[in-house]
Amino acid sequence: MEALPTNEGDPGSTSSSTSGAEAAAEPHTVTIYDVARAAGVGIATVSRALRGSAPVADATRAKILRVVDELGFRPSHLGTSLAEKRHAAAGIVFPDLSGPYYAEVVMGHEEAASRLGRSVLIQGTNGRTDPIAAARDLAGRVDGLVVLGRTVPDALVEEILAQGVPVVLLARPSVGNADSLRVDNLTAARALGEHLGTHHFAQVRFLGSPDSSHDVAERWAGIFQGLARSATRLDLTPCNLDEESGTRVARAVLAGPDRPDALVCANDEIALGAIVAAEEAGLTVGVDIAITGWDDIMAARHARPGLTTVRQPMRLLGAHAAEVLDERISRTRTTPRHEILPAELVVRSSCGSHPQGDRR
Amino acid sequence: MEALPTNEGDPGSTSSSTSGAEAAAEPHTVTIYDVARAAGVGIATVSRALRGSAPVADATRAKILRVVDELGFRPSHLGTSLAEKRHAAAGIVFPDLSGPYYAEVVMGHEEAASRLGRSVLIQGTNGRTDPIAAARDLAGRVDGLVVLGRTVPDALVEEILAQGVPVVLLARPSVGNADSLRVDNLTAARALGEHLGTHHFAQVRFLGSPDSSHDVAERWAGIFQGLARSATRLDLTPCNLDEESGTRVARAVLAGPDRPDALVCANDEIALGAIVAAEEAGLTVGVDIAITGWDDIMAARHARPGLTTVRQPMRLLGAHAAEVLDERISRTRTTPRHEILPAELVVRSSCGSHPQGDRR
DNA sequence: CTGAAAGCGCTAACAT
DNA sequence: ATGTTAGCGCTTTCAG
Numbered sequence: 245m246e247a248l249p250t251n252e253g254d255p256g257s258t259s260s261s262t263s264g265a266e267a268a269a270e271p272h273t274v275t276i277y278d279v280a281r282a283a284g285v286g287i288a289t290v291s292r293a294l295r296g297s298a299p300v301a302d303a304t305r306a307k308i309l310r311v312v313d314e315l316g317f318r319p320s321h322l323g324t325s326l327a328e329k330r331h332a333a334a335g336i337v338f339p340d341l342s343g344p345y346y347a348e349v350v351m352g353h354e355e356a357a358s359r360l361g362r363s364v365l366i367q368g369t370n371g372r373t374d375p376i377a378a379a380r381d382l383a384g385r386v387d388g389l390v391v392l393g394r395t396v397p398d399a400l401v402e403e404i405l406a407q408g409v410p411v412v413l414l415a416r417p418s419v420g421n422a423d424s425l426r427v428d429n430l431t432a433a434r435a436l437g438e439h440l441g442t443h444h445f446a447q448v449r450f451l452g453s454p455d456s457s458h459d460v461a462e463r464w465a466g467i468f469q470g471l472a473r474s475a476t477r478l479d480l481t482p483c484n485l486d487e488e489s490g491t492r493v494a495r496a497v498l499a500g501p502d503r504p505d506a507l508v509c510a511n512d513e514i515a516l517g518a519i520v521a522a523e524e525a526g527l528t529v530g531v532d533i534a535i536t537g538w539d540d541i542m543a544a545r546h547a548r549p550g551l552t553t554v555r556q557p558m559r560l561l562g563a564h565a566a567e568v569l570d571e572r573i574s575r576t577r578t579t580p581r582h583e584i585l586p587a588e589l590v591v592r593s594s595c596g597s598h599p600q601g602d603r604r
Numbered sequence: 605m606e607a608l609p610t611n612e613g614d615p616g617s618t619s620s621s622t623s624g625a626e627a628a629a630e631p632h633t634v635t636i637y638d639v640a641r642a643a644g645v646g647i648a649t650v651s652r653a654l655r656g657s658a659p660v661a662d663a664t665r666a667k668i669l670r671v672v673d674e675l676g677f678r679p680s681h682l683g684t685s686l687a688e689k690r691h692a693a694a695g696i697v698f699p700d701l702s703g704p705y706y707a708e709v710v711m712g713h714e715e716a717a718s719r720l721g722r723s724v725l726i727q728g729t730n731g732r733t734d735p736i737a738a739a740r741d742l743a744g745r746v747d748g749l750v751v752l753g754r755t756v757p758d759a760l761v762e763e764i765l766a767q768g769v770p771v772v773l774l775a776r777p778s779v780g781n782a783d784s785l786r787v788d789n790l791t792a793a794r795a796l797g798e799h800l801g802t803h804h805f806a807q808v809r810f811l812g813s814p815d816s817s818h819d820v821a822e823r824w825a826g827i828f829q830g831l832a833r834s835a836t837r838l839d840l841t842p843c844n845l846d847e848e849s850g851t852r853v854a855r856a857v858l859a860g861p862d863r864p865d866a867l868v869c870a871n872d873e874i875a876l877g878a879i880v881a882a883e884e885a886g887l888t889v890g891v892d893i894a895i896t897g898w899d900d901i902m903a904a905r906h907a908r909p910g911l912t913t914v915r916q917p918m919r920l921l922g923a924h925a926a927e928v929l930d931e932r933i934s935r936t937r938t939t940p941r942h943e944i945l946p947a948e949l950v951v952r953s954s955c956g957s958h959p960q961g962d963r964r
Numbered sequence: 965c966t967g968a969a970a971g972c973g974c975t976a977a978c979a980t
Numbered sequence: 981a982t983g984t985t986a987g988c989g990c991t992t993t994c995a996g
Binding site for chain 2: 319320321323325326329331333348350354363365368370378380381385403406516543546547
């Protein structure tokens with residue numbers, strides 16, 4: 245297996261031990277006082293020259309800039325922030341096992357927030373002993389917070405809002421006067437349900453736990469509605485949102501009584517896991533059994549058969565959250581905004597239908 | 605005194621265990637002074653009671669805690685940090701098109717850093733107009749920085765180190781006395797090369813740009829070495845590290861003269877893109893042509909045929925960086941540490957070999 | 965146009 | 981054990 249030689253006995257000793265002398269003691273960080281003194285002006289003038297908050301004589305400014313450059317002065321963010329009473333940063337909290345979905349949303353957010361001149365702090369709530377404390381702490385270090393899913397309890401959201409920190413809720417019902425962004429799961433789920441109904445499946449099994457997340461609840465409801473008119477039977481088997489759970493649960497479902505001819509999974513990871521289980525059981529996915537996912541993560545389109553799924557605009561969701569948050573932080577808007585982004589049904593061959601956008 | 609419930613109706617009320625007086629429009633954020641006054645003590649005592657930095661009489665502490673609760677006091681991170689001269693945060697910079705690889709590393713880092721009591725700031729350098737400025741800015745907001753790839757120029761790394769901010773370099777040659785963490789690309793690449801050589805491929809084509817990244821350079825070198833003893837011919841075609849480029853470049857390569865019977869791609873995304881191109885060309889991957897990737901991202905194992913690749917411990921890389929950085933920040937260690945983590949060759953069927961760890 | 969000085973909120977001596 | 985008082989580094993009146 246992995247007979248890969250780690251590395252030689254040689255512990256990276258290599259390294260340039262540098263000249264040891266210079267790298268060591270940096271006694272005094274350069275402050276605005278140092279610059280002022282060296283330039284023969286007051287600190288206020290330095291501040292003004294650097295941020296252009298007030299007119300400064302050209303000569304003075306030139307001198308200051310030169311000194312700044314010579315001394316390598318970098319204004320302390322801490323000092324600035326304390327004085328300005330703002331962090332120039334936004335935070336984003338995301339839950340549990342962070343799969344591709346959360347990662348995409350976070351990255352999308354970072355890109356947009358960065359463009360808006362705000363740094364972004366991320367905080368997962370995985371193994372955190374106290375996720376509540378972690379979220380509360382984060383709230384104290386940012387000018388605005390994006391909360392993904394049900395990570396943070398409503399009470400805490402209220403508390404954070406009361407502290408004056410704007411909150412944007414993603415994929416979760418609104419709380420207080422927080423903004424919210426969601427994807428139209430219901431419509432897409434209904435479309436998926438109808439699609440399956442049209443193709444005359446006899447027994448559809450939903451893999452997922454509606455009470456574990458609002459998103460999943462909507463998907464389940466939509467599927468239910470979409471199948472309402474057909475003669476299809478619809479059942480539910482609870483399942484966590486990870487691949488391993490998908491495989492395990494699907495394995496049980498396929499081995500049990502009333503074997504369904506379609507597995508509608510709450511997300512792509514479950515579906516990909518289910519595909520493994522189906523193949524194990526000797527079934528040909530897309531022929532003997534239909535399997536669908538949700539999200540359209542990268543692996544969904546590379547799986548064979550291609551996974552029929554519902555595409556969520558993950559990066560956009562994160563990016564849009566940054567914009568919505570920005571309006572609140574900059575007080576451009578003070579009333580809550582609630583938006584619902586559309587999701588798109590992507591039919592590939594895992595559900596046996598005529599593939600569309602699939603390459604096989 | 606400051607009870608002026610002038611604001612419009614129905615603020616979330618519920619909230620804290622407060623006496624309800626200050627719930628509405630709080631013009632004045634609760635500071636340590638407010639607590640001290642309300643508790644009839646000095647601010648130092650409040651500080652001591654809250655952080656346990658010195659003994660405080662039980663009665664006093666109790667009173668303070670009660671007041672803190674009533675007023676909903678939360679120490680300002682800004683004030684604390686400025687006084688302590690530390691941010692209690694680490695930063696991580698990652699480059700260009702952030703695919704699954706970077707996301708995994710970042711998430712792994714977040715989890716470990718959080719566990720070490722440090723928040724994490726992320727900074728991509730995608731569309732940033734000025735990535736250098738972005739990185740420099742980040743450096744000013746953290747106690748330590750992780751730099752992924754060649755995002756940040758050496759000179760800037762030196763500058764940041766000189767500011768007294770420890771830096772851990774990931775997948776990149778060390779600079780100054782920064783720590784570095786890398787994956788043993790060379791050994792794994794050699795193993796892959798040998799594997800291919802053993803299977804008697806006639807023409808191997810490497811898809812990737814060795815001069816674009818140190819990692820890619822090592823992979824190319826390793827493949828070269830691994831194939832040295834066989835009669836296999838090895839060529840190189842430059843390619844960016846994304847899927848679309850993979851498809852495009854592979855398309856050209858497969859249509860051109862000297863069609864290779866094996867494509868060794870610099871990462872999984874290129875490989876997945878190449879698979880698309882191969883199938884378009886009517887080739888059966890794993891039979892007519894071998895295709896291999898690098899990283900072992902999620903899609904690699906769900907692709908059909910399963911993608912032969914080299915698994916990088918992505919999350920571990922990020923997590924370990926947090927630990928290495930922590931030693932520097934806490935000054936537990938002052939000499940640079942350079943580590944090389946092992947990578948693992950994962951043979952699946954995309955290279956035509958007997959699958960291992962593949963489900964088909 | 966520029967300087968002195970008063971904060972921003974908190975920690976940590978230094979005195980009691 | 982606890983209060984007083986300096987900072988931490990910067991922004992911003994308030995006076996020239």
